[in-house]
Amino acid sequence: MGEKDRGRKGPRDHGLDLDRIQKLIDLLAEREIGEFEMETNGFRVRIRRDSSRRPASPAGEPAQAGTQGESLGSASLAAPAPLSVAPPSPDATAAGELADDSAEDVFVIKSPIVGTFYASPAPKAPPFVKLHDSVQVGQVLCIVEAMKLMNEIESEVAGEIVRIYIESGQPVEYGQPLFAILPSHKK
Amino acid sequence: MTPGATDRKIDKLVDLFAKNATVVIPGPKIASEIGVTRSTVWDYIERLRELGVDIKGHPATGYQLRKLPDLLLPSLIRPELGDNVIGQRVVHYFRTGSTNDDAFKLAARGAAHGTVVVAEEQTAGRGRFGRRWISEKSVGIYSSTLLRPPLAPAAAPILTLAAGVAVHHTIASVTGLAPDIRWPNDTLLNGKKVSGILTEMQAELDRLHIVVLGIGINVNQLEMPPEIRALATSLRMETGVVHSRVQVLVTMLKELERAYKMLLAEGNAAIARAFTEASSFARGKKIRVVSNAGEFQATTAGLEPSGALRVKREDGPEELLVAGEIFEVK
Numbered sequence: 001m002g003e004k005d006r007g008r009k010g011p012r013d014h015g016l017d018l019d020r021i022q023k024l025i026d027l028l029a030e031r032e033i034g035e036f037e038m039e040t041n042g043f044r045v046r047i048r049r050d051s052s053r054r055p056a057s058p059a060g061e062p063a064q065a066g067t068q069g070e071s072l073g074s075a076s077l078a079a080p081a082p083l084s085v086a087p088p089s090p091d092a093t094a095a096g097e098l099a100d101d102s103a104e105d106v107f108v109i110k111s112p113i114v115g116t117f118y119a120s121p122a123p124k125a126p127p128f129v130k131l132h133d134s135v136q137v138g139q140v141l142c143i144v145e146a147m148k149l150m151n152e153i154e155s156e157v158a159g160e161i162v163r164i165y166i167e168s169g170q171p172v173e174y175g176q177p178l179f180a181i182l183p184s185h186k187k
Numbered sequence: 188m189t190p191g192a193t194d195r196k197i198d199k200l201v202d203l204f205a206k207n208a209t210v211v212i213p214g215p216k217i218a219s220e221i222g223v224t225r226s227t228v229w230d231y232i233e234r235l236r237e238l239g240v241d242i243k244g245h246p247a248t249g250y251q252l253r254k255l256p257d258l259l260l261p262s263l264i265r266p267e268l269g270d271n272v273i274g275q276r277v278v279h280y281f282r283t284g285s286t287n288d289d290a291f292k293l294a295a296r297g298a299a300h301g302t303v304v305v306a307e308e309q310t311a312g313r314g315r316f317g318r319r320w321i322s323e324k325s326v327g328i329y330s331s332t333l334l335r336p337p338l339a340p341a342a343a344p345i346l347t348l349a350a351g352v353a354v355h356h357t358i359a360s361v362t363g364l365a366p367d368i369r370w371p372n373d374t375l376l377n378g379k380k381v382s383g384i385l386t387e388m389q390a391e392l393d394r395l396h397i398v399v400l401g402i403g404i405n406v407n408q409l410e411m412p413p414e415i416r417a418l419a420t421s422l423r424m425e426t427g428v429v430h431s432r433v434q435v436l437v438t439m440l441k442e443l444e445r446a447y448k449m450l451l452a453e454g455n456a457a458i459a460r461a462f463t464e465a466s467s468f469a470r471g472k473k474i475r476v477v478s479n480a481g482e483f484q485a486t487t488a489g490l491e492p493s494g495a496l497r498v499k500r501e502d503g504p505e506e507l508l509v510a511g512e513i514f515e516v517k
Contacts, residue, residue, distance in 0.1 A: 115509055148384065170479075
């Protein structure tokens, strides 16, 4: 970590100093993005997260590059990241979080248990919610059952159901996306 | 007046009788002690008599309780529980819609882990998928236990097996019979169901808020409705004697506490082991598996520590059941 100080205090002589890489790693971890690679004017950084361990160190090759520091916009982070069945990170607290293609701020509700997904409270009853329904915070969206434990999944946001990922009666894995909700209070 | 408030007044009335057992209590004294009019006292007494409470009226002098009633009253249950955390608070209703719904409402108002809701009668008692749980007045146990377990939601399903083991041990202890448990948690006597458990959880992906264990036990029913006669039975029908519901409930709450503590101290595997010891369904049983995906036949091949049931399908591969219902194939 001999370069730490320089990275923090030094002039912006290239696009990716250690601080920026660190921030990048934090962001990737927060969004549960598994793998990420970018190149900017000869400076290439590749970050991989092993789901069973803490985020891996960056493997960068520092290079002289006169690029501007502000090129790390969120667009470059919109990498596909199919990590839905990874084990929980211990500090995660919400059942949903921003979808990976987060340009729309879509909130994804995920299954907290391995089990069977039920869209309605009883076999012949209408579903709790349908596509494009607007839902309130705390509204029941579905049931996931495991060993007769009935888990009523509630919406954590108010908004519109923009996607239902699964059909009633299908098995679900831990962390598997169930619904995408477009929050109504968009910033 | 809300039903809950009426129930509390009647509880007080029974308390008053219990503290003054065999003593004749004047009507006006009862009225002032529980804070209702004399006509309401009369009404309450009639309701208690309907529930089988033996109260004698003495003209001009008052009312006398002849025998402690077998009602699931907090004042009769709490003293039997000692330092049991489960049942540290008992909320009793003479009549309610569903004790599970009541438990969720109490939880939303901050009720503690171990709060137990019991009712003499449920008007909307339910099982899974909106199936009805018949909750006839004062013959069964209709209860819901609120838990706030320090578990990840993904690890919570084992609680349903823990509850099944607790009910199994309860029924073994009060009847002296040898019940069976059908995975995941139906307690059976002679192949028929005597208990049903509906477990409901509120959780986010990585944070479990509450679990409500709704447990029904058929205790003193003399017969079952025709549509479930082949499938269900009661303790009385199997033993030929009337059982004290207070004793069944107290035993059950103690067994629940034991199973819950065992789960937290020793983990899933201990519950899976206890289940395997108590159940003929854990291994080598020919079963039919019924789920949304259809039906198939299989032979059971042991329980995973998670509580999932390993089965060998007749048409080939081994499979791990986490959902669905099973039935014995004879």
